[in-house]
Amino acid sequence: MPLSVPAFPRPFAALGLASVLSLVAGGAVRAEPAVLPHPAATAPVAPVPGASAPARLPAPGRGAPDSFADLAARLLPAVVNVSTTETVKPGDGDGGDEDGGGEDAPQIPNFPQGSPFEKFFHDFMNRQHGPDAAPRKMQALGSGFIVDPSGIIVTNNHVIRHADQITVTLQDNTVLKARLLGHDDRTDLAVLRVDSPHPLPSVTFGDSDRARVGDWVLAIGNPFGLSGTVTAGIVSSRGRNIDQGPYDDFIQTDAPINKGNSGGPLFDMQGEVIGINTAIFSPSGGSIGIGFSIPSAEARGIIDQLRRTGKVSRGWIGVRIQDVTQDIADGLGLKAAHGALIAGVEPKGPAANAKLQTGDVIQSLGGKDIDGRALPRLMADVPAGQVVTLGIWRHGRTLAVPVTVGALPEDMSDQPAPKPEAKPQGSVQLKGLGFTVGAIDDVARQKYNLTEGQKGVVITATAEDGPAADRGLHPGDVITEVQQSEVAAPADLRRLVDAARAQHRRSVLFLVQNGDGLRWVPFPLGEENGK
Template sequence: MRLPGFQAPRSVLALTLGVTSALWITAPFRVAPGLIPEARAAQDTPPAIATGAHGVPDSFADLADRLLPAVVNVSTTQTLKASSDDEDGEEEQGPQIPDFPRGSPFEKFFHDFMNRQNAPNSPPRKMQALGSGFIVSADGYIVTNNHVIRHADKITVTLQDNTTLPAKLIGHDDRTDLALLKVAAPQPLPFVTFGDSDTARVGNWVLAIGNPFGLSGTVTAGIVSSRSRNIDQGPYDDFIQTDASINKGNSGGPLFDMHGAVIGVNTAIYSPSGGSVGIGFSIPSNEAKGIIEQLRKTGKVSRGWIGVRIQDVTQEIADGLNLKPARGALLAGVEPKGPAAKAQLATGDVIQQLNGKTIEGRALPRLIADLPVGSQAHLTVWRKGKTIDVPVTIGTLPETDTDSGSDEKPKKPGAPKQDKTLDLGALGFSAGAITEDTRKQYQLSDSQKGVVVTGVTDGGPASERGLKPGDVVTEVQQTAVNSPAELRKGIEAAQKEKRRSVLLLVHDSDGLRWVPFPLDGNAR
């Protein structure tokens, strides 16, 4: 899933990403003499700041000369069949009709042309796409993005000296958007190596090399703009943001540090216009290295998994739990037969450390995925005010997600036919007991327990937090509730404890999630 402004990888030219520029200060800051007499001595000898960073280079030419031969152009050909669907259920689409004035001769011409192209008996059409890649071994292994070669019938690699070679797909990984190709060359090929992306500091110089708009061997320079960016591409987002200019066709190309090591694989851009605006994203090399090595050995990727659904611990959630500081991964669900369930982890637990290292909630899936299957990890878990150590054996991530609630049917809005409902005016919703009528009304499963939401006030706290009629509250403050009276009792208990917020565990069409409500008023 890409942010608004990202270019879809289905376009004729493959997606690439962008980079920025930096303002570099080479002289230490000084206070004008006489402004602060007491500090005059200190002004004469300003403290040196040890950064370990490279100064502004006179030129990137020597570095570019060394790296260019290892960067390649990746071109693909895909056969489009009329009215066919791809494996994701998306209809294959070629060029669209330009927006000509209605009734103009041009509109009729293109309309007739496209109709002939899309006719059931028309010959298959071919779509070509361009991207970038880089050689990582002398025997011809090449790294690129998965979306560059996705669904390709034919892959061709063009070297810096214009040598063209057919490429074979060794393996690909949808979740990280990486792919590994192999070419057979008559002689050893120039190659580059992965560096340590953890050493890339914000402000460090970087080079991006690729084929924007098919212009092979284009070199751009910029800096690392930010680290650990989450752009909602998937559960393992940890992108390096850069302002080196990247455009369509740069996808799969390398991001180099000043030593010539690959610290990132350029993958996405934020661009309202479709061109580079200086905001590009690269997969860190420390994530890519392990993926590429697995693809080289087995052609596929195995990931660690413990079977939990998590949420970041926000300040509101921490206030509801009386947890300080607001940090960790709050468990909103546990897969019944997964490793976490076998380790007796439970909904409402907060994982704060993994193998002794403090974690943020959204980083947990990526960190677990990097652990070897079958190894044992130690989780530091906060549970109802106490901290415990929980050993868990890492399992293998299933091919398809098995989150609970994924097979739930959509719930229909509307008020159930029952008399007794609890009006929680301060929280902005009303709730009632689950009866045979409410099960039918909202298509709840026979095993569903809790208290069903029967109404939501427009603009109220519940509406702002996404609650809908038919959602089910299963816990309050980590205590199960099965009646409106128990729901009221749990909320009142939180108020008596002078909690700033109360936590409700809500089961909606997407599964379980914790929802914090501020307690700045009284529930009625």
């Protein structure tokens, strides 16, 4: 199923309303839904012999309002239309966005080959889109909302990205020029400023952490350029990860969200912003009731920094992590699948200075339990220079490790590779695991494009439909550790796998390196595996 994340603005040219470009998102709104008894439940019911006591339901919440009209009338003046203009040079594509470019460019009709019509349209397209064509002005639309009467407006970064000119249209059709105060690619947020002769209507942020699944919400925006559109729904889920970045923590809502809603607010029933509509899941590009919104709890700190400095500073400790699955927990000997498994440590980073190691499991931050997906987001909120205490699980022991948080580098340059170490030759075939490994020598480095300092053993073959192939391993991938012990030769891998089997481990963990980086890969370990 395709995921439209986000629906980037597209040029509307002369194609009409359907080509209007806006961004999409979904969010959540807080209003406590009523918990009403079934009519038949009002009469006493005789207990069933042997049945357990019925579960107690939470206290009834507030019912749905008779109308959202009063709330909408109060909020609409603070929601704006954001329009951008970009000059596109020949060869640049339609703005460079994911949904721009050839998809929206006019196509040559399928005329008979050699006909005069084919030549006419071919010549016309060359004049319009060829290398000698004049620059074109492309327009796009999105939404935003005023958070300060002085003229501070919040929207999505993808709404204003690449824009040469930004204009904001208020609910009363007043058009104001806007300038960009700052933007953040990682969270897809941007802050604009407009100058107005009088204070503008504004809205305030609420607490998205209090929004519950089932709470009512309102979304206001400009879907397909239709300004001031109000839709209602509920919070469908919390904490959604849609693979947009390391800080994903979206609110999901079924309030209809469409192209043009991007950057618009998601309101609770108190009229406070608890989300910024950013993306939708859709096979068609239109709303199917699955929208995503950036929670206000995450957005407020980002927006404050963008207002003050125009950029965002994030905490960073320099580790590459992955969630602890049950297979990984079995391989490590952990009782519960819980925490963030370190798959790599940045040289000279804060974690390296604190002596954290590949294979450590970070289970808590400041005494609070965490999972792998939440760690980057939580760490980003910690100011650089602050010392945090990480609860680490290492080889069966629990440690409390203080780490001085650093600032996330804008560009983390590669460290020079260490000089290679001599390794014994040979290969090992692990039929039960579905792959063969060999030593990293000059031939392997050249064949698989490995660096001079690459450590470990290289996978030279995988069995079709075997466990290794099923887990995405390919020839050229490098295994650097087994069960948190370094591997220098194929014989080391065999020895460590045999040791894990002798300990009656249910699975064995390999630290695998490829073009995407390092990751821990668990393999089930039966008696026959590893032979």
